[in-house]
Amino acid sequence: MKINYISVCMNPQLWGMVLVLVITYLFFEKKQVSEKEILQYIRDSDTIVFTNFIFIDENLHKHYHYTFFKNPLKQSTGYSTKEYILLEDINRKKYFELDYYRGISFMSHTIKKKDTIYALVNNNDLKNHKLGTRKKPIHILLFYDNEKYKNLYINEKQYLINVKEYLSYDR
DSSP states (O other): OOOOOOHHHTTTHHHHHHHHHHHHHHHHHHHOOOOHHHHHHHEEEEEEEEOOOEEEHHHHEEEEESSSOOTSSSSSSSSSEEEEEEEEEEETTTTEEEEEEEEEHHHHHHHOSSSSSEEEEEEEHHHHHTTSSSSSOOEEEEEEEETTTTSSSSSSHHHHHHHHHHHIOOO
16 A cells, blocks of 8 residues: 555645644643752742731642643543642731642641641742732742641652642742
């Protein structure tokens, strides 16, 4: 069987499918974040303490990324999900979002009962005047309620995942 390559290449349906794949890849595939960027973000972060705050939204989930390029045969929705809680800091007059990427944690059930929350916050994000509103809160990727147990809710591995996903999709 002989294939006529000219007619295959001139097929508008084929080019349409190729165009859809290219556009999908360009708009929905994540930006590659280097380890250097992740470590710099962490170095630029300091602990702040919340003592006068209210939770605005609790235990929310959000799809922040879709892909079918990694494994098109995998039986999944292709969505990556994060759990988050929005809080308003009365003292700072800013909004913050406690984030947990790639999965479901139990954080909202326990953290919302606490009077004090410690959080690692990026100084650049904290100083950015465009962030801190209800629509554009400052993201918190590591938080805890006891100074002695910094990794009670989010361990080091999960913190690195949170930073990478935040820098790739939400920043």
